[in-house]
Amino acid sequence: MTSDERTLHPALKIGGLVLLALIGAAVGxxxxxxxxxxxxxxxxxxxxxxxVVLIGMGVVMGGILAxxxxxxxxxxxxxxxxxxxxxxxxxxxxIYGTNWLSAEVSMAIxxxxxxxxxxxxxxxxxxxxxxxRRVMVETGALAFWVLQLALFVxxxxxxxxxxxxxxxxxxxGIMMAVYMVASAVAGARRGLK
Amino acid sequence: MNNRLKVLRAERNWxxxxxxxxxxVSRQTVNALETGRYDPSLPLAFRIAxxxxxxxxxxxxxx
Numbered sequence: 001m002t003s004d005e006r007t008l009h010p011a012l013k014i015g016g017l018v019l020l021a022l023i024g025a026a027v028g029x030x031x032x033x034x035x036x037x038x039x040x041x042x043x044x045x046x047x048x049x050x051x052v053v054l055i056g057m058g059v060v061m062g063g064i065l066a067x068x069x070x071x072x073x074x075x076x077x078x079x080x081x082x083x084x085x086x087x088x089x090x091x092x093x094x095i096y097g098t099n100w101l102s103a104e105v106s107m108a109i110x111x112x113x114x115x116x117x118x119x120x121x122x123x124x125x126x127x128x129x130x131x132x133r134r135v136m137v138e139t140g141a142l143a144f145w146v147l148q149l150a151l152f153v154x155x156x157x158x159x160x161x162x163x164x165x166x167x168x169x170x171x172x173g174i175m176m177a178v179y180m181v182a183s184a185v186a187g188a189r190r191g192l193k
Numbered sequence: 194m195n196n197r198l199k200v201l202r203a204e205r206n207w208x209x210x211x212x213x214x215x216x217x218v219s220r221q222t223v224n225a226l227e228t229g230r231y232d233p234s235l236p237l238a239f240r241i242a243x244x245x246x247x248x249x250x251x252x253x254x255x256x
Contacts, residue, residue: 191228
């Protein structure tokens with residue numbers, strides 16, 4: 001038996017997965033109830049949901065990093081937490097920012113966060129090892145392929161008057177949701193959990 | 194492509210994390226290599242060969 005197998009007991013692993021599933025279900029249900037109660041438009045609801053999921057993934061990543069710290073690739077874990085959390089926040093600020101701030105200040109905050117997130121994304125790609133880079137590239141390719149196909153079908157349907165218009169805000173929500181699924185698929189193919 | 198990474202690592206009683214450190218990659222990458230979910234680049238294959246002090250063709254085998 002190698003030390004990897006000794007350090008992580010299967011029961012502990014299953015227990016951890018069940019706990020994560022329960023937390024995910026509770027957060028998902030609470031978000032869905034909130035969206036219902038607030039009667040948000042569909043595009044806001046989707047972006048809020050995706051934003052909460054991204055922040056939740058950042059929190060879970062933080063927990064995993066605390067429990068199983070890793071030095072290689074250096075800094076990648078922290079950067080991933082930062083990227084996920086900021087991606088979630090920039091989806092939520094445009095919905096609620098104007099409750100407390102002007103639209104201009106809210107937009108400035110979004111642009112600032114987006115700049116930090118972009119730098120963190122580039123740093124993460126540069127510091128990742130070759131397999132993690134491959135997963136990122138495959139995620140981008142898969143998401144592009146699905147989204148261009150969906151956009152074409154939608155655009156043709158709209159031109160033919162078969163469907164109603166959709167907001168750019170709604171499209172971003174769909175794009176982020178597809179990207180998350182593509183990331184999960186590309187990661188699962190390489191055994192990432 | 195098949196490989197003997199898991200056997201070679203077990204012979205040395207290294208954990209995946211230890212091997213990952215020696216190769217300069219993540220533990221997930223070592224796991225993906227061992228389970229055949231990822232074929233390494235040539236530079237990584239050479240690093241693996243150096244770490245185990247064996248020729249590449251004795252570590253990686255064609256299907």
